[in-house]
Structures are given as structure tokens and as C-alpha cells.
Amino acid sequence: MKMLYAALIAALVLAGGTGAADQPSQKKVLLTSKDGALSISGTLLGFDGEFYRIRTAHGNLTVDGEGVTCKGSGCPDRENFIARMTISGSRTMGDVLLPALVEAFAVQEGMKLRRVVRSDRDFDYVLRRSGDGREVARLAFRLSNTEQGLSDLLAGKADMAMALREIRSEENDVAKKTGLGDLSIARRARVIGLDGLVLVVSPRNPVEGLSFETLAGIFAGRIANWQEVGGPDAPIAVHTRGPESGLTQGFQDKVMRGYGLVLSDKTIVHESSEDLVDAVARDPFAIGLASYSEVGNAKVLSLTGECGFAIRPSILTLKSEDYPLATPLFLYMPRYRFPEVGRDFLRFLGSHTAQLVIRRAGFVDQQPLEISIGSQGERLANAITAAGKETKLADLKELVAELKPARRLSVTFRFQAGSTLLDAQSRANVVLLSHLLKAGQYHDKTIIFAGFTDGEGTAETNRLVSERRANAVHDAVLKMVDGIQEQQLKFRIKAFGETLPIACDTEAWGRRINRRVEVWLR
């Protein structure tokens, strides 16, 4: 509690950007309109290159710099303004990905780049105009973990937080109280790409896949010998990142919690994912919790279910979230305006070039993939195997007739555990799909929203539930594309209920994966 209070005070003083708020007591300014008719005096809180933010007797005001002249000791140098921003948080995102994006951004803007290195976790990028070499921006990177990044953002020590998990409600409460705004909304929780939690072993380890339950047992320290899971008689060495890492926290929330277990305190802890996967690759008796983007020389395991389904992480299964441990890469940002360079950088993150950079850095970009029904053979085979009890041949025939001439889009919508609310990746998908529709990407196609459920309950109820979900996704997307004529877009809602499971209905995670709305194009 005491810590939260301290964070609150710091944020009140510093709100307005880390580059903007040194020594407010000395920053007296008098802003006068160009015609001299109006003037306001106060203390400068921040300047983003265009707007002054000042504290006055009437409260905090934001004033367009174009319309006024500034007098006083606190006036910033408008001509030689340097945008300063601090980006703090996850090493998984900050080691390679964000630097590569900054480098590509500099190339696109024709700016010169200099990396000032204090250590691997503490470095700045200095951006200069190529013509006169004037410094225009300084982006400071502070790498630690998701938790620290969010805490820096809340304390006003960072302008953006790199995070591998969603902000928690108690963190968001602090953000709202300190004037940073509601950080849970899509605009302040930008998903810049995707990654996944993956389990790795040495290439010399014969194990190819493990179930959630076994994994939870291993990471809790209950299963301590490979013999117990069909391997050689040797103790299991468990490798993880620290407890504040987004990877560790995500695994705890998505896997361990379901079995009422917590991570053992006897794991071998690494400071970076790179160190972790390299250590695992060298030890045939090790297992590690890593990310899809950084598996180095280790071997990635499939997730298996007791009914025989096995899912491997891949670009496709991460984009479609068919792999249950997909993790969006979040960039959290506050309500205040960023300097122009910062806004340009954010715009760049959605560009085609940025998607290429994200892929080359080993992460998963957000460009949707189209998959023909031919390459969905395994899913159909699974459905036929599972059919019989309630699913009838007629249902499968209907499904094939509807989808055979269509192609599935990797964009898939899923729901928060035990809820009808979309999960974070799916909320980002609403934005993504509506952008593509607005851009006319699929103007000559019929867009099919195909709802599916798990196998709990009767087939009849499930058909209704899947229809309701497909409708809800359709409505959410349509709301975002307002502005274009509805008749220009051809939508179709299909409800397939429990017809096409892609994971085991006997396990909670399998049911969550099966409850989905797919998008098909015809």
C-alpha cells in the first residue's frame, strides 16, 4: 500500500512525459497570444514540441505553441526541441524487437541513428536529421520485466511500458487515479505483435510433447524425474525467468492456476530468455519456459491433450490462437500526447515494413494469413473421429459444404476464461479486421463469421450459443467499420456448435480453445 501511495505522488508530479518535467519550480512561463489580447502565467509542466502544458491558478492547461509567445525562465527552446521518451519493461520485447523497430523507423524517416550503451539493459537511441545532423529525439530503453515496466509507467518514470501480459485491475486503478487514463482500452494497450509461451528441452531429449497437467506438475516440483513422464531415469532441471517476468506470470495464470499449483521456488532462474534457452539446449535433462521468439538451439514441445490432440506453436497457430499460450506483445501508453516523433513511431508500428521487421526478429506479426480448407485436413479428421455421439454426419456435411469453397483467415476470436468477453488478442483482432475491411481488402468477398463451442451441454444449445457468439463478433467489427456503407460488405453468420473441436473437451484449456469464432472468406 505504501508503495502504491509513493507511485501516486510521483506520477502526479511527473505526469506529462519523462522528458518534460525536471524542476517544475524553476519553470515559470508567461504565454501571450500573438495579438496580445490574452495571457496566462504558470509553471511549465511539459512541452512536446508543439503544445505547452502549464499549471496555472485555474488548473492544468494545454496551449498550442503556434498561437502564443513564451516569456520567462521556463520557456523551452522551440527551435531545437528534442523529443525525449522512455520505454521500460519486458526484456523479451526490448532486447531485439523494439530496437529493430526503432532502427527500421530511422531508415524510413531518413534519420541517422546512434545507440548509446550503458549496458544491455540500459541504452538510448539518438535520432538525428540526416541533413544538418540536428538531434530530434532520444528514446531511452530500460529493460527489466513486464512488472517493472508497468510500475515505471505508473510512477511517471516511463512513457511506454513493454508488457507480455495485460495490465491488472489494481495497476489500472492507479493509472486512472494519477491521470494516466484507463490503460485497458485498445488505444492505450497497443498490441504490436504476437509471441507465445513455449516449453523447450534439449534437442537430445526424446520427449516431443507434454500435457498441461504434467507441465504444471513439473513446474510445481511435484514431478521431479523424467521417468514419470516416459523419459530416462534422471532428475528434471527446471529453468525459468524470475517471478516478475511476464513469461513466468503468464504461465502461472494460464497453466498452473488451473491445477491449484504454484511455481516451485527451486527452479533455475535466468536473467534473459537467451541465457535460459542456451542453458536448456546444453542439458538433456532440462526443461525451460521460454518464448516462441527466442528458442535458440533448444527444441520446442507440443502441448498434448488426453484425447490425443497435439498442438505445436507456429506462426499460424499463434495468429489464430489455436495454440493456447499465445501472448500478445503490449505497448502500454498514457493518455497524454506524445511528441510528433513518438506519434510517427506508433503509426510506423502498424506499417507493412514494421510487420516484416517483427517477423525477421523471430516474432509473429499481425498480417492475417489465408488458409485453404485443404490444409485444414487434420482438423476435419479430428472432427470425424470425435463425431458420432451428438454430432451427426449431416452436420459435418453442412460444415464442409459451407467452408469448402472458402478460405479461413488466421484472425480468430476467443473469449476470456469463463466469460463472454473477448480476450486481449481478439480485441486487437476486432481493430485489425475492421481496418482491413475499411481499406477494402475483402470487398469482393463474403465474410463468414463461423461460431463454434466446446462439447459441454447439448448440441442444440451449443448451436445457439455459437450463433450468439458469431453475432457478437460481427456486431463488434461492424461498429468499428462505421463510415463505410454496410451494403458494400457481405457478411454471413454460421453456427456450427460443437462440430469441429480442435483440442480436448475434457480439459479446461481445450474447451477454451474450442470456444471460438473463426473468419472465413468466400
Next chain:
Amino acid sequence: MLDAPCKAEQIVEILHEGLVFTELTSRTGHVSVTVPALAEKARFTVRFADRTMVHAMAEVPEVIDHDRIVLLWQGNADLNIRALEFGADYGDVGHVQAEAPGHAAGRDEVRGIIMRLGRSDRPENVRHAEIYSFPRAMSNRSGAVRLALEAGVNAFTCDREIEATALWKTVAGVMRPTDIVLFMPGCNRIGNRLVLKNVLPDLKIARN
């Protein structure tokens, strides 16, 4: 290979697609040096102390078969690239460094090399270059090559900022320079080496 009998015992600069290093001509005005090509149409320039220049051009189509990372620095700064290929640890086969050329490769193993360039009359006048090359097209392995930048803390560099430039290929396929400034540890750490694992990009190799 450069032949310039009238310019004996001189410092010359050799420039190639962003790569720069100094060399010394012999008493007969000779310089013989092997330089890895960084472009298919490779342009080389030799700049003499009197600023006269000689240009040469070579077609090197096999450039695309290699991944190359270049590090440039000057004078007494003690920098080097260190590569750990496919999970190798320090001292293993697969630990590649210019000073200690790696152990002989196994029969089927393709590995990278680090070439070190740069000579002059006095240490402070040397423009150094190191190039790590990995023959991607010939490799039948998949995995990661970890590249680290190492900087020795010595009497010239301790407690100072030292500058370097690194070159690697962007997504657009061109070699691009990034200037680097390193804050070196204090002089009580003389003799240590600073190891930076994230300044140079790791190579991710997929099996052909």
C-alpha cells in the same frame, strides 16, 4: 591486391560499402589483404595520405550466400566480436573469435569465421574492422548464432565513452551503419572485458 611502388611505407585507407580500415604499404609499395565482399557489385576504394584515390570493382555473386556483421572502431579501443554458434559455450567448438580461430570443424560442419583487419604505424592511428561471416547457404544446421560485442577495459578506455560503428543488413537487404557509443566501466576494472550481448543482432539460421 594493391600495387603502388611510388607510395612506399604509407598509411592507406581501404573503403568498401561502409567498411573502412587502414593498411600499411610495404617498402616496395605493396599491400596484400583479403577483404570479404559486402555487395554483389563490390566497389573498393584505396585512399592515400595525400588524398589521392584508386577505385576497383569486383563481381561477387556468392555474397548472398553469406551473413555478415561488421564492427568498426579506431585507435586504442580494444573491441572484438564473439560468436557462439548453435549453442556452443566458451571454449567449445563453435566459439569463434578472431584471436583464437576456432577448432577445426568436423567433417560436415560449416562454421563462421571472424576476420580482423587494420594496421598502421602507431596503435592510435589504426582504423580497425572485424567481420563475422557465416556461410548460410552451405549450412545444414538450424538454430541460433549468438553474437556479442566485447570491449576490454584498459588504461585508454576506462571510465570513457568509446565509439564504434556496426553494419548489418536491414529488411530491405542493404548493409546499414549504426553508430554505437559505449560507456566503459571505471579504471578500477582495468583488465576486465565488458560483454554486450544485444548490441549486435544474433543470426537465426533455418535448415535449408
